[in-house]
Amino acid sequence: MPPPRTRGTALRQRLADLRGPGVQAKALDARALAALAANPGCRRRAILDGAGVDKAALADALGVPSGFGQSQFAFMRGNAFEARVKADGGAELLRLVHRTLDPGAEPPGRAEVPDLTAAGPEGRVARTALALREATGAPGGTGAWTLLDHPLLALDVAGSPAFLEPDAVVVHPDGGWTVVEIKSFPMLDGSADPGKVGAAARQAAVYVLALEEVAARLDPAPPVRQRVLLVCPKDFSNLPTASAVDVRKQRAVTARQLTRLTRIEDIADALPGGVCFSPGLPAAQLTAAVETVPASYAPECLAACELAFHCRARSRAAGAVTALGRSVRAELGGLSTVDDVLAAAHGEAGDPGDPAVAALRRAAALRTEALALAAAPGADGPRDPARAGREVSPCR
Amino acid sequence: MSLITTLGRLEAVRAGHAQPAATVRHRRLSDRPLVLVPLTTAGETGAPLGALVGTDRAAPRLLAVPQPRDRDLRFAFLAELADVVLPYIDGYAESVEAAERTETDPETGKRVKVEVELCAEAPQLIVPSRAGIDLVRLLGRSMRFRRTAEQDPEAPHPAPPRVPLLGRWLTHFGERARVPGSSLLTALSELLARHWTTGQSGLEDQHLGALLAWIDPPEGVPGAEAALRAELARDADGQLLCPPAGPATDPAFDNRLLAPAVERYDRARTALAAAEDGLEADDRLGALTAAEREIRALVESRTRPTWDAVWHGIDLLRTLPEGAHVEERWTRDRWSFTGHRDRVLAGEPPQPRRDDAVTAANKLAAREREQARLDAQEALDDPLVMAGRRLAGEAFAGEVTDVVLAYTEGRRPSPRPLVTVRTDDRPHLGERARVHRSLDGRPQSAEFAGYAPDEGAGDGEGALVVLRIMDKMGRGREPEAGSVPEKGDRVCFTLFEHEQRGGAKLPDAERTPWTHGGPPGGSDAPEPADPVTEEDVL
Numbered sequence: 001m002p003p004p005r006t007r008g009t010a011l012r013q014r015l016a017d018l019r020g021p022g023v024q025a026k027a028l029d030a031r032a033l034a035a036l037a038a039n040p041g042c043r044r045r046a047i048l049d050g051a052g053v054d055k056a057a058l059a060d061a062l063g064v065p066s067g068f069g070q071s072q073f074a075f076m077r078g079n080a081f082e083a084r085v086k087a088d089g090g091a092e093l094l095r096l097v098h099r100t101l102d103p104g105a106e107p108p109g110r111a112e113v114p115d116l117t118a119a120g121p122e123g124r125v126a127r128t129a130l131a132l133r134e135a136t137g138a139p140g141g142t143g144a145w146t147l148l149d150h151p152l153l154a155l156d157v158a159g160s161p162a163f164l165e166p167d168a169v170v171v172h173p174d175g176g177w178t179v180v181e182i183k184s185f186p187m188l189d190g191s192a193d194p195g196k197v198g199a200a201a202r203q204a205a206v207y208v209l210a211l212e213e214v215a216a217r218l219d220p221a222p223p224v225r226q227r228v229l230l231v232c233p234k235d236f237s238n239l240p241t242a243s244a245v246d247v248r249k250q251r252a253v254t255a256r257q258l259t260r261l262t263r264i265e266d267i268a269d270a271l272p273g274g275v276c277f278s279p280g281l282p283a284a285q286l287t288a289a290v291e292t293v294p295a296s297y298a299p300e301c302l303a304a305c306e307l308a309f310h311c312r313a314r315s316r317a318a319g320a321v322t323a324l325g326r327s328v329r330a331e332l333g334g335l336s337t338v339d340d341v342l343a344a345a346h347g348e349a350g351d352p353g354d355p356a357v358a359a360l361r362r363a364a365a366l367r368t369e370a371l372a373l374a375a376a377p378g379a380d381g382p383r384d385p386a387r388a389g390r391e392v393s394p395c396r
Numbered sequence: 397m398s399l400i401t402t403l404g405r406l407e408a409v410r411a412g413h414a415q416p417a418a419t420v421r422h423r424r425l426s427d428r429p430l431v432l433v434p435l436t437t438a439g440e441t442g443a444p445l446g447a448l449v450g451t452d453r454a455a456p457r458l459l460a461v462p463q464p465r466d467r468d469l470r471f472a473f474l475a476e477l478a479d480v481v482l483p484y485i486d487g488y489a490e491s492v493e494a495a496e497r498t499e500t501d502p503e504t505g506k507r508v509k510v511e512v513e514l515c516a517e518a519p520q521l522i523v524p525s526r527a528g529i530d531l532v533r534l535l536g537r538s539m540r541f542r543r544t545a546e547q548d549p550e551a552p553h554p555a556p557p558r559v560p561l562l563g564r565w566l567t568h569f570g571e572r573a574r575v576p577g578s579s580l581l582t583a584l585s586e587l588l589a590r591h592w593t594t595g596q597s598g599l600e601d602q603h604l605g606a607l608l609a610w611i612d613p614p615e616g617v618p619g620a621e622a623a624l625r626a627e628l629a630r631d632a633d634g635q636l637l638c639p640p641a642g643p644a645t646d647p648a649f650d651n652r653l654l655a656p657a658v659e660r661y662d663r664a665r666t667a668l669a670a671a672e673d674g675l676e677a678d679d680r681l682g683a684l685t686a687a688e689r690e691i692r693a694l695v696e697s698r699t700r701p702t703w704d705a706v707w708h709g710i711d712l713l714r715t716l717p718e719g720a721h722v723e724e725r726w727t728r729d730r731w732s733f734t735g736h737r738d739r740v741l742a743g744e745p746p747q748p749r750r751d752d753a754v755t756a757a758n759k760l761a762a763r764e765r766e767q768a769r770l771d772a773q774e775a776l777d778d779p780l781v782m783a784g785r786r787l788a789g790e791a792f793a794g795e796v797t798d799v800v801l802a803y804t805e806g807r808r809p810s811p812r813p814l815v816t817v818r819t820d821d822r823p824h825l826g827e828r829a830r831v832h833r834s835l836d837g838r839p840q841s842a843e844f845a846g847y848a849p850d851e852g853a854g855d856g857e858g859a860l861v862v863l864r865i866m867d868k869m870g871r872g873r874e875p876e877a878g879s880v881p882e883k884g885d886r887v888c889f890t891l892f893e894h895e896q897r898g899g900a901k902l903p904d905a906e907r908t909p910w911t912h913g914g915p916p917g918g919s920d921a922p923e924p925a926d927p928v929t930e931e932d933v934l
Contacts, residue, residue: 064628065628067628069646069647069648069651070647071438071439071645071647071650071651072650072651072655073437073438073439073440073464073650073654073655074438074439074647075439076439077438077439077440078439184439185441186441188441188534188537189537189749189750190750233441235926236441236442236538236926237926237927299596299597299598299599299600300599302599302600303599309628316620319409321406323596323597324402324405324406324409324595324596324597325597325598325599328402328405328597331399331402332402338406338409338410341403341406342406342407342410345403345406359399359787360399360403362787363398363399363400363402363403363787364403366400366783366784366786366787367400367403367404367780367783369779369783370419370779370780370782370783371416371419371780373779374416374419374420374778374779374780375419
């Protein structure tokens with residue numbers, strides 16, 4: 001291997017080595033980025049995502065498949081809905097943007113829909129930036145509406161570039177930019193599932209951040225609107241309806257979390273040499289490789305990370321109380337394993353002067369008392385036949 | 397989550413099976429619940445794919461929609477569902493008992509008692525999970541504004557006759573499920589999680605199979621292992637051995653089994669439509685029936701395990717004795733059921749899409765009140781719940797060490813005995829704080845009078861609390877027998893009230909102040925049905 005010329009190429013080479021020979025990098029998408037930002041302490045996720053490792057394939061190779069997948073029904077319907085929203089040169093979409101976000105501007109008649117095709121992600125990013133600059137024009141805008149269908153944006157994540165593809169970006173007549181997010185969950189009587197809206201807002205916030213980087217390179221920088229447009233099917237129909245979602249908070253949180261991510265270089269430097277996450281390797285070797293990077297597992301990972309089942313198994317095997325939930329960890333002070341907590345609760349270990357230990361002992365005593373009261377003969381306590389004989393004294 | 401629950405989780409991890417989170421059952425379980433295990437099609441808003449429904453665990457009724465995007469097939473499904481659910485509900489609407497209710501007389505404005513009917517029992521709908529409750533609400537919303545051919549002969553795609561009525565009932569069930577402590581519509585996984593603490597996180601408890609695996613693991617298998625199998629184990633075809641409780645299906649099922657079967661059904665249907673003579677049509681009808689049967693079998697294969705799991709869970713819950721206050725809360729469910737029955741009988745329009753300000757405020761106030769009531773009643777019914785309140789400093793238990801009779805000053809002195817309680821708990825007692833205890837099911841209140849000097853072991857643990865008993869001692873000069881604790885008695889006082897008072901009364905909807913949008917727009921016209929579009933999905 002020739003000596004690396006610069007630090008940048010050295011890192012790129014190092015990450016390629018981590019992926020394994022001949023393995024294509026998997027681009028980070030906004031969903032993964034939002035999930036990463038939700039758990040910034042997880043170095044394992046940061047390095048795997050940063051190196052472009054396909055975590056689903058890695059999980060399969062580790063013998064704990066992720067179970068993530070999309071039903072083709074949902075996929076088809078999502079695509080059909082998006083196509084419908086963008087049909088006819090985006091007329092319906094621009095009408096929604098105009099009505100919801102910018103009613104003061106002139107109504108969109110015929111909109112520009114620039115062609116954004118180019119070779120490779122870098123090419124598409126450059127093409128997108130060019131199209132944005134042309135559409136924005138002089139300060140104050142060109143006075144026309146422009147729709148960018150599936151533009152590609154780049155965002156620097158912990159020292160490696162991530163490519164992001166919003167559903168659409170609209171350039172207003174005044175030169176402002178708006179992110180459009182098209183989702184196929186319904187807006188029923190004007191309200192949608194708050195969990196899904198929250199996820200969409202976090203995802204859109206990532207796009208806003210990436211757009212701001214593009215805007216910052218223009219002079220003067222055009223405003224990136226902090227209210228994004230969420231387009232969903234109305235009630236039980238296939239007709240689109242839209243709502244403005246203010247993502248200032250999500251944007252601020254994500255921006256802060258992204259700066260908190262340990263730099264991928266630093267994680268990579270801390271790895272022993274020869275570590276490789278190629279899915280082609282034997283499971284034992286992969287397990288050892290994954291073990292070289294610390295993870296911070298919490299149950300929330302199950303919904304966001306392909307490797308979660310693997311991390312959960314390790315976390316459980318280590319007896320970590322966080323596997324039972326972050327809130328559990330929070331109330332136990334410095335005690336972090338199941339055995340430590342139970343020993344402290346039962347008076348076998350721990351300093352009684354420690355408030356966490358004292359509270360645990362009181363809780364254990366009260367729990368034992370209550371269960372004994374309920375199980376006492378004569379008292380109308382519970383008798384669970386499925387458990388009979390097994391559960392005489394749950395708190396010793 | 398209280399520290400006691402956390403400890404329960406840790407104990408469950410060590411023991412390898414779930415630990416009790418309650419010593420009594422805090423919700424009503426009907427003798428004859430209607431279990432509904434629905435499945436939906438991914439991506440389509442609540443479009444049903446199929447369901448198992450019924451009151452007989454051995455003989456559920458299987459409903460299936462062979463092509464979920466076909467409006468007529470969906471309507472047929474909903475009509476069939478109505479055929480099962482509505483007779484079940486009607487069965488409870490007829491048997492009534494007399495009851496009294498206070499109402500405001502519209503003429504005099506006074507509160508008067510009126511004789512009303514109260515249904516002697518109420519139906520109970522049980523779904524596997526919280527998502528099932530959401531689906532019931534969604535189905536209710538999608539059906540209640542539909543128009544039948546009778547109501548609106550001109551409109552295209554009329555709904556089958558009883559579908560709008562089913563929509564109103566499901567809406568009512570869904571709305572009632574938001575009231576804390578109610579049992580008209582409940583999710584089994586939530587019931588189980590309320591009564592057992594597993595060795596996994598609350599998020600993982602939402603998986604019915606994993607939850608049951610912790611509560612009742614197979615003989616000799618640790619709960620964690622059984623739960624893992626329920627969550628992840630797949631057969632040779634990549635299908636989950638324990639299908640998700642729904643209503644969402646596993647993507648692998650959708651892609652590998654369901655999608656090809658739906659496609660075969662579509663092809664068979666197209667072929668049948670193109671048939672040119674009777675003989676050919678007969679053959680192709682056979683093919684269509686076979687394709688439909690295949691989809692029904694697929695739906696049954698994914699719902700039957702959940703159906704059995706739900707009944708298994710019900711069995712487990714039935715082993716717990718019912719809490720003392722459950723009956724009272726169930727009576728509120730019966731009132732709720734009776735009220736909606738009366739609204740339907742009176743020909744009132746379906747529930748509106750959006751509540752007016754007064755109705756919404758009333759609903760919120762009712763839910764807050766019921767939550768407070770539930771918290772208090774569960775603690776009174778269950779020493780394990782009370783332990784949590786004691787740990788939080790909201791209650792204390794101990795032994796009476798001293799009783800001194802004292803009286804109010806005045807012309808007719810009333811008893812105000814001072815009771816000293818030794819407790820190891822650490823209640824957050826402010827000056828003259830009110831505390832309450834249950835005296836034969838009725839709350840007796842006392843006032844905190846101070847701490848007594850403790851001559852005993854002054855090891856920092858425990859305190860002597862002096863309380864002044866305030867009421868429930870009768871009218872005489874001497875307190876009635878048994879109304880004042882005696883020395884040596886074990887007592888438990890709470891800092892929270894046992895019975896909830898209603899909040900401030902809200903104005904009638906017609907008198908909504910302008911700050912809240914004014915009276916609801918006086919249109920008596922029924923809400924319009926959802927517009928029917930060509931690509932309507934539900």
